[in-house]
Amino acid sequence: MDNTHNADFGSAIEREIPDTNKIAVQNRTSDKLANQSLANKSLKYSAVFWFVTTLTGQWLFFYYILGFYGVTVINDNMEHWNAVLGQFGVTPYRAGDFSGNLAFAAHAIGAGIVAFGGALQLIPKVRSSFPKFHKINGYVYLTTVFCLAVSGFYLVWIRDPDPLGIPEIGTTINGFLILGFAYLTVRLAIKKDIANHRKWALRLFFVSNAQWILRVGTFSYLVTGNMLGMNPAFGDPFFYMWTFGCYVLPLLTLQLYFYAKERGSNSVKNATSGLLFVITILMIMGMVGYTPFLLNVISGGPIGL
Structure with a gap:
């Protein structure tokens, strides 16, 4: 009787004592979920930080395009392009070259x-709430x-008689990427493969905005270089690399983001987050340098780098 009572009492005690191994597993699982969520x-x-920054920069760029190129085209004052851009050795307007001037304006x-x-x-909110507008x-x-790609080909291959240099080769590759990515974006939308459609649409977004990225990256290099006392200047090796890097680097970063989001470990996700944060900060620095330049171009104020 006593033995039975003791056995029952012992079992009761065991039930009351927590299973340390089980608790340890639960704690590890909880920590893992918390880290994954973080x-x-x-x-x-x-x-989101990158997108908001990009959206701001893109719309400032849109304002510049309308304020400078749009106004000069409407007022039939395209020769003003040379008065402003000629300071940098660029003369896009050519008297008597109607098709070339039209192609440049369209571009x-x-x-x-x-x-x-x-x-x-x-x-996402625009896509879900306004599907017709999105379409x-x-x-x-x-x-x-x-039209952007085709006009770019015309300006590089036909209008400019000089042999193709590194910038022209970079523009040509960029144009082919635009056409290829646009085709895949449309094809996947028709097939209702929305997940892959969105991926290729993002790739198309980057290559079609390569010229904006080129400019932001250029000013980021100039601003950060001056801050670090490096005395950056046009003609540095960076500019030759950035001719291709303005679309290669964003595409590689985007691919890393896809991998981190879908299959990456916590460490990969955190590393990708850090990379996106650094890139966005560099973009902001470039925009800080680029925006006053654009505003001076529009207003006709003094332009300096």
């Missing part, structure tokens, strides 16, 4: 349309990027 949030908010204004409309395509804006965007 990594996911870090990746999400770093992407410049098209870049503004892409900057404004492309960012709207990436906003129509998508058609306008795709038509514009096609």
Whole structure:
């Protein structure tokens, strides 16, 4: 009787004593879930930080395109391009070259349309709440990027008689990427493969905005270089590399983001978040240097780098 009572008492005590191994497993699982949640949030908010920065920069660029190129075209004052851009050895307006001037104007204004409309395509709320607008804006965007690529080919291959240099080669590759990515974006939308459609649409967004990225990266290099006492100047090796880097680097970063979001470990997600944060800060520094330059171009004020 006593033995039975003791056995029952012992069993009761065992039930009351926590299983330390089980608790340890639960704690590890809880910590793992917490770390995973933190990594996911870090990746999400770093992407949001990048997007808001990009949206701001893109719309400022759109304002510049309309304020400078749009106004001069409307007022039939395209020779003003040379008065401003000639300071940098660029003379896009050529007297008597109607087709060339038209191609350049279309290319410049098209870049503004892409900057404004492309960012709207990436906003989830716009896609879900205004599907018809998303579809129509998508058609306008795709038509514009096609014209952007073709006009770029014309300006590089036909209008300019000089042999192709590194910038022209970079522009040519960029144009082919635009056409290829646009085709895949449309094809996947027709097939209702929305997940991959959005991936290729993002890739298209980057290559079609490469000229904006080129300019922001250029000013970021100049600003950060001066801050670090490096005395950066046009003609530095950076500019030759950035001719291709302005679309290669964003595409590689985007691919890393896809991997981190879908299959990456917490450490990969955190590393990707950190990279996005650093890139965004560099973008902001470039925009801080670029925006006053654009405003002076529009207003006719003194231009300096």
